[in-house]
Structure formats: C-alpha cells, structure tokens
Amino acid sequence: MSEQDNHSADFSADSSGDNPEYHVPVLLQETVDGLQIEPDGIYVDCTFGGGGHSKEILKRLGKNGQLLAFDQDADARRNIPDDPRIVFVPHNFRHLQRFLRVHKLTQVNGIMADLGVSSHQFDEADRGFSIRFEGDMDMRMDKRQTLTAFEVVDTYDEQRLHKLFEQYGEVTNSKTLARTIVQVRDKMSLKTIANFKQALHDVVKGNPNKYFAQVFQALRIEVNDELGALKEMLQQIPSLLKPGGRVAIITFHSLEDRIVKNFFRKGDTEETVDTDPFARNVPEAPLKVITKKPITASPVELKRNPRSRSAKLRVAEKP
Template sequence: MYHNPVLLKQSVDDLVTNPDGIYVDVTFGGGGHSKEILKRLSEKGKLFAFDQDLDALKNNIDDSRFTLINQNFRFLENSLMVYGLKQVDGVLADLGVSSHQFDEAARGFSTRSDAPLDMRMNVQQLLDAKKVINDYEEEQLADIFYYYGELREARKLAREIVHHRKLKPIETTEDLKKLFNYIPQFKQNKFFAQVFQAIRIEVNQELEALKEMLVQAYRILKPGGRLVVISYHSLEDRLVKRFLKNGMFEGEPERDIYGNYSKTFELLKNKAVIPEKEEIDENSRARSAKMRTGIKI
C-alpha cells in the first residue's frame, strides 16, 4: 500500500496551467499525483514520471499519455532528452519516503521493525545503511548525525557506534537501537526518527539529489512553467525555499547598486502552503508537509 498523496488538489491546481502541456512527476510512488495530473490533461497532454524504486514500477499507469522512467530524479534532464524533450510546462516533486517503503519491514526504513540495516530507495545501489554504520569514520558519522539528523549529541552517538562495532558488527535496526537504550522512553520516538533520517539521507544522497533535480528543473522549464515541491522536513524545505527565492542553496546573490538581484522564479504564494486539519487527521504524513510553488521568470 502507498500513502494517500498529500496536498493533492492544491499541488496539481498549482502545477497544471496548460491541458495540452508536458508535465513531470519526479516522485511517482503509488501514482496518486500522476493520476490527478492526467485527469487535468487533454488528449494532447503528456506526463513523464520518475521513480528509482523498483516496487513503484508495479503501479505503472496504462495511458498513452504517460511514461514511467525508472531513474533517480537527479538524472531528470538526461532522461527526458532520451525522449527528445528539452522543455516542459511543469515539474512536481513530493519528497521523502513513501509509506510503502516504511511498511516494508525488510527495507529497514522504519524504527518500529527489526530488519537488516538497508534504507536504500534504489535496492540496486551498493551503499546501504549497514555500510554507513560499520565502515564510516567516526567524524563522518558525527557529521551525518549533526547535519542530517540535527542531533546535538552527534559526536557522542558516533563514538558509541565506533566502540560497539569493534566488538561486533551492527547489522540490524534493533542492533543500532540497543546502543542507545539509555535514551529516556519519552524521548525515544523523536530521537530514533532523527537517527534513522540522518542515515537514510546519507544512504540515498537525498539532499544532493534534490539540489541537482532543482537546478535541472529550472533549466527544462519553459518561461512561465511551474515548479511545485512538497517537503517534509526543514533540511529539504530550506533548500527549496532558498532556490526558489534566488536560485542558490547557500550564500547570497550578487546585487546591483540598488540592491536588486536577478530572480529565477516568482513565488506563487509568499508563504508555504500547509495541509488543512482535516487532511492531517486523515493522513499523519501530512502533519509536517509544506508546499512551495515557483513560476519560472
């Protein structure tokens, strides 16, 4: 089972402005957003979707206007060029992990199940969570926990892991959790969510892939084309917000003598759109969702 898509109507309303246009859903998953986009397109419209997870291919949509590409969205531009596409009318990204990936215990994404340390969205890649935990240097682990998990005790966690793996390899999610059984019960859910998030981001190079996709999305969008991004944690949202604001991920753009700088996008709304209470009540994944839409200038 795949999650019900978050902010479904709002995101597709923002995205589709030309029923005859060409659109891209870079995070296909269960196909919820793609199905809604296809409803808005005419017979001339086209939709291309991306997903690196082999499981998602089982949800392929039988529609002549639709093409599903089994690739990480960091290869957006080159993959579309295979189909002769250089420009599109809109790009949609619904970031994060699907409920299907969490619910498949053997994938190792969930803090609730004992499973091999895996966490790969693309099961064909070599790097997995077990390799990160058992092979990375202590300083590397500390950086991952600090920057990707936003954990203040990152250095302590890294030391604990390095100490224990010298005695015995850390092979399962439960092995990892047992190292930190001193964490108070009332803090454990949030703590382990941050630990697992940090490892998962490293395994899948999520933030680097996101940056690459955003830059490529800008290049392939037609003037007036729309980029709609739904994010679920501050690390993603910060990158999206900065990129839509000034086309950069860090630093400040060059300004003229009047303090103005060249914009890449016009924001459709000044503030991020968040789900209504009714949607949050029905879909817990919506609780942390933020949607931002940019119009290419």
C-alpha cells in the first residue's frame, strides 16, 4: 500500500516537549490550530499515545479548561502529565460517548485523533507490530482483548484471509498468500514473526520489507478492528460537539482517510451512490468541512520525521 505505516522510519525527536522515545506527534501545530482552542473549553484527545498533542492543547487551555485523553494501550499511562486539567480514560475511543457521560459531560468544544501507530509500539518487540524484530504474532493495541494476529492466521479460512489482505493491505497476491497460509499452518507453527516470514518466503512479491509491512498492516487492522472503531467514533461526534466545536483527525492510509472524508462531507462512513442527481432529498451533513483538501506535512517536518509523509489531516466543524 502506498500509504502504509512506515516500520523502519527514523523517528527523530522534535522540540514539541512530549516523550520522543514513545512517539513523535505529526502535524502538531496544524492539528491543534485546527481545533481553535477556547481557553475555558473542554477537549478530547482520542489517541493520547506519547501525549504530544495533549500537551499542546493544555498549553492553550486556561485554568478552567479540561482535557479528556483516551488510550487503550496501558503503556500510554506513563506519559500522563501532572496536570489537574487532564483526565485519562484507558479505553478505546469507540466508547467516546459512554465515558464522556461517566465524567458527566454531554458536549465538548473539540475532538482530535491521530490514527497512526506509535513508534513505541513498533519498537516493542513483544508487541509483534514490526517486521524488524522477533516476537510473537500478537499486534493487540489493548492487551485485555483475546484476538491476536496468530489466531487470525491460524484459524481464519482461506476466503476470509484473502479478503483481509486484499482490502486492508492491498497485497498484490493476496489470494496466493491466503492459500499458502492455510496450507502451511498445519505443518509448522506461525506463532512467531520469524516462523511466519520463513513460511511465506516463497510467495513474497517485490521488496520483502514492503511486502510484509502491507501484510502486517492488514493483520493489525483486523486484530484491533481499527476501521470499525473509527466508524463508531465518527458517528458519535456530531451529537458530542457543541455548536462551533471542531473535530480534527489524522489518518495514515487511504482506507481511513476515505472513511473520514465521507463522514465529514455526507455524515456517512460508507461511500454512497448518488441516486438523486438533482439533490432534492439529500439530508444535510451534520458537519461543515473546514479543510477542502487534507493538510499534509511541511518539508521541514518531512525531513525531521519521515513517518509524517503519509499523514493527512482533515478538520470539520459543528454548525
């Protein structure tokens, strides 16, 4: 996939003040600028990670401002700043509305999400996200869940594997790959990254690193139901934003970007066929698009952080 996550980028530190070893935030100023922070407002960071975006939001909030930070990865807790204005929610952002209610909030001034996988997760060998290390085929963002990448490759039938690699990874020979997995898994275990790569060595097309990056991306999306979670989160946003409130979302591959673009434009996460050419019965979109085209990284940021090359930021506003 041309916009796949970069497993081998040089994650250099920047001057944002977050934890550079954990994750360098992309499009930092552009994202927080897009939210148009009100000093006494209430904001949500759906993907806290290393805390870079959250800390920039806190800089712009006054003493009465409030920030809720979601992250299902327990490792993110270590990055929470000592600040009474921030509340950490250790859950997936698909449960956005539920946990806002837990904290007695019905509407907020802004919501943001950075859908990229943190460099920390890629760099932790035992998480199984990266082709660079040996470890189990895991890939769970939330270790409390049971489904792992190994279970996917060990139990899914050939057709399901084919569709997964075709749709989520755009793997060129996804059908052959799926068939080979089903054939070899009875003869050898695919539990580790090394075994998995060795077993599929003969079906690799082109650059092995790029090929397996696409395969791993597809498995990661499936294991964590990333697209399902994104759709659920988006559908909650219009009712959670105050009038004039904004949402800013950073995507890293075309599947996510298409979903966000469709929702911002039409209020629907699926691509719909226009059956009414005269637009007589088209429902009004719940959000107003602010970014007609997605914002991408500047040349300076691209040089500092190569991972930002596939990042796309879209911003919308509640009318």
